[in-house]
Structures are given as structure tokens and as C-alpha cells.
Amino acid sequence: MVIEMRHIFIINPKAGKGKTLKYIPIIKEKFMNINEEYIIELTEKVGHATEIARRYAEKGKCRIYAIGGDGTINEVLNGIVGTDSSLAVIPSGSGNDFVRSMISGNFRKNILTRTINGTDKAVDIGCIDHERYFINIASIGLDAEIAYGAQYFKRKRWIPSKLAYLLSVFVTIFKYKAMKMKILLDSTQEIENTLFIAIANGKYYGGGIKIAPSAELNDGYFEICKVKNISLFKILMLMPRAILGKHEGLKEAVFRKVKNIEVSAERNMLFNIDGEIVQLKHAKISMIPSALNVVIPRSV
Template sequence: MRRKQALLVINPHSGSAEAGSNGIDEELHRAGIETKSFFPEDPQRLSDVISAESDGVDMIIVGGGDGSLSGSLDAVLSAKLPLGVLPMGTANDFARSLGIPQDLTQAVSIIARGQTRHVDVGLVNDRPFLNVASIGFSVEVAKFHRGERKRRLRILSYPLSWIDAFKSHRPFAVRISHDEREMTRRCVQLAVGSGRHYGGGLTISEAAEVDDGWLHVYSIEPLTPLGWLRLLPSLKFGTLDKHSEVELLRAQSVRVTTKRPKSVNVDGELVCYTPARFSIRPKALSLFAPNQQSE
């Protein structure tokens, strides 16, 4: 029987890549998958490697965090091959949304089982993303959640980054146009999700699914410190509809404009600026995932 051939691309700078990548080739070989493996020192080259090396393989396997997956996505979609996910990042929100375990041996088993699922892909200014693109407070968090702090503290870096971000963030006015409707809001955070989880375990909406064909959007009005504390459980569990300071909507296309250009945080990376156009490609990505009934 012919063994499956995989292109394995690992971001060696991801949170647990140094420890977790040891033996991955052997794990995949035991599971019946032969690999040609790449560990590009520059994470920006992940997509280039996939574009150059995907001919002749049956699947693409990416080891890294949410930023690595998102940055590789354009090349994966162009290759039209199923994606295997090895969660090696700090938060691994996309893997969490799919029920892919953090244990890499179990993640390899899911790939070897060969069961695929088709999930939605979001687009912001034509750049694909998997989890959430956001403006405002989360951008400040991303600026602090990096470098030595992120490397040493990993997921524990998020609370410290939130505290620093709270000191520096400022409210802003935003115009939101969606499906032939328009509104203007003064807010501190706006998020547009094609997935379910983001930001180290937060939930865009308890109703959101990775394959529901919708963008889920929320905007948060300026809050006091006590207001933020009251909001935190709902950010965690996706129950923001309980709060009058939060505007919720779902749409298939959204345009966001601000008076001055503002950075957009896409799956944990700052990649573009407003004005931003968001859309959804339903079930555009095929990937290896657990049985949905067992998630």
C-alpha cells in the first residue's frame, strides 16, 4: 500500500516548537505518513515554502501557533490540499475550536486517521484568516504580548499584556457597514470572527461555529475598570449579548472605517490597517479534525 506523502512545515520559533518538534517525523512515519520537512528560520517564509514544495504531496502539515497557521493559509488554499494542524503555539485557539488536542502525539493520530472537515475562511482586505480580526484594545494587547515576555511566560503573558494594554488604549469612533446597513459607534474594541476562539481562550460568540458561513461581530463601548471586570466572563464564554455596552451582529460582509488608520490584529499578528473590508468564504479549507460528535 502506498504511504501518504506530507509536506511538514514547522515554525521553529513557535511557543513549544523547540521541545515539541523532536520526533514528529518519526511519529508521522509510524502513522504511515512520509514527510519532507522544513523549519524556516524566518516565520514569514512559511507560506513561501508551502508554495514551492507542495507539488507531489497528499497533504500539508503546519506546526506552529495561530499566527503561523494564518500566515500559511493563502499558500495552503492555493495548493488545494488538506491541512494537518500541530498545535505548537502559545494559545492554539484554532486547534481549540476544532477540538484538536494540544498533545502532539494525539494531533498526529488525528491526521493519520484521515477524517477531514471543511471550515470557513475569513478575509480582511483580501488576506485570509481563521479566528478573529480585531481593532482597538486587542491591538494594544498584541503589542505587549510578544518578544521575551511571550517566549518565557507563554499563555501566562496574556494577563500581564491585558493590564498594560488597559493603561494605553484609547476609545475611537468607527463606522460599520454590513449587508446594506450602516452604524457609527464609539468603542474600545471591535472584533470580526470567522472562527470561534481567539486571544488565548476567549470566545467570539457562543453561537459561532467554524463552519456556519457567518462573520460574527462585536463592538464594545468605553468601559470603566469595573465594567471590564464584569465583561471578562462573557468574553471568555461568548455571552456578550448579556451586556448593553456591547453591540452584536452577524453578516457575510462588513466594512470598517475609522477617522485615522488603525492597526488590525489578525489571528494575533498586526497585518493591515483600516479601512478594512471583511468577507467570508464558507467551508473553503479542508483539514484533518476529530469526529464532530466527539468534540
């Protein structure tokens, strides 16, 4: 019998505080009855998932599974862009935000089996400075600072992952100051003090905050959510609505559909790129339509 597909499982053993490792015996059991090749790889360092994914993707078409959080997904994405291989997502981190846009309802139920039996679908991706790709959301400003703080709290074993982001919110909003940014949205330029900008391909970030309710993974556009400098009181009023995706229509939040955005500031800005934090003083972000095949799990 002909082997039809290679399945490469890239597992981040640190994601979900080690819970990802439970998938190893489950994968082995599943493939006892599937006549297709499978390989399990464990990441050992930052960027390792990109190296592993690129090594297999360059050998020929395969299905590469990211088993970890949104950072693991981003690393695998950056290893397979430009190849015929597809990205499969087994959400196992603390945020799991990308998969919320991809699957409605209970995305954890039988997720491994459903993904192995899933089908490919082309989705858009974003590119930063022609070298770094993202599939969910890149954000600048307050929310990137919050994400940075959440990473600190997540490293504390006594703090539940879901509480880490909330703790960071309340610590960060009291000390963060809006930054003067030059922003080019397609052909429209603005210079203003900005609290944050979310450049969204998917709808969710921060562990389920629906920051971009109208974003779609395959419409060829980013949805931009931009908030100008506002008072602490207004931030506290805005946040509960933003969590539920009910902030469209508020004058404090500006939404636009764009294909390109350029941002610069007088000092380094924190960028939250699919959950990974980097510092940049200037960035060009471009939409690449239908650039990647993603595995859509079979319906329950």
C-alpha cells in the same frame, strides 16, 4: 504498494519557545510504519511558512501540517488557499485558539497520531482586502492592542506565555482610548466610538477567551462581537464574563451574524489577524464559505 498521500510538516522552531522541535523524531518514527511520503521543513523567517506551503501545494494535492502557534497556521493557510491541499494543525504555540473551535476536550492528547489518521472537512475562511486570509478571528481596537502587548511580554523568557496576555490586558486597558470608526455590517452602517470589534469565524482568541460563543467554522457567516466606548469599570466587569463566553446578552456587547464588514478610521488601526498584528486605516473583510479543507483529528 502505491503511495497515497504526501505529508508536509512545516515547523516553526521558535513557537512554544522551541518545544516544536520535539516533533521531528516523533514524525520520523511514525512514518517508519506508514507507506506515505513525508517531508519536514523548518521556517526561518516571518512569512516563510507561506512560501513553503505554496511551493508544495502548487505541485499537487498534499496534507500540510502547521506545527506552531496561530500565526504559523495563518501563514500556512495563506500558502494553500485556492489549491486542493488540506491544512492540518498540530497546536504548539501559546494561544492555540483555532484548534479549540475545531476539537472539543483535550486537544493535545495524541494529537500528531490522531491528525495523521484524521479526515478532511471543509471550513469557511475570511479574506481582508482580497489579499490576506484568516481562519480564526480578525479583531480591531483594544483587543488588537492587547495582543500586540502580549507579543512583547512573550519575548521575555522569564514570563510564562499564559501570563503574557494577562499582563498585557492590565497594562493596555488603562491607556487605550476608543477610536471613532465607520463600520458597515453587510448593508447597515454605523459611525461611533468603538472599543473593539471581533470578526469571528472561530470562537476563541487570546489563549482561550471565548469571545464569540455562537461562531461556527462552517455556517457561512462571521459572528461579530462589538463593544462601544465604555468606562474602565465596565471593561473590568465585562472581561471575566467574556473569558468564559458568558457576555452574550450584556448591553455593552453587540452580536451579529454577517457575511461582509467594512471598517475605516481617521488614523491607522491595529488589526489582530489570527494572532499576527498589522496596521490598516481601512479594510474590507469578506466571508468565503467552505473555502478550505481542514484535517479533523480522529476521536480519542
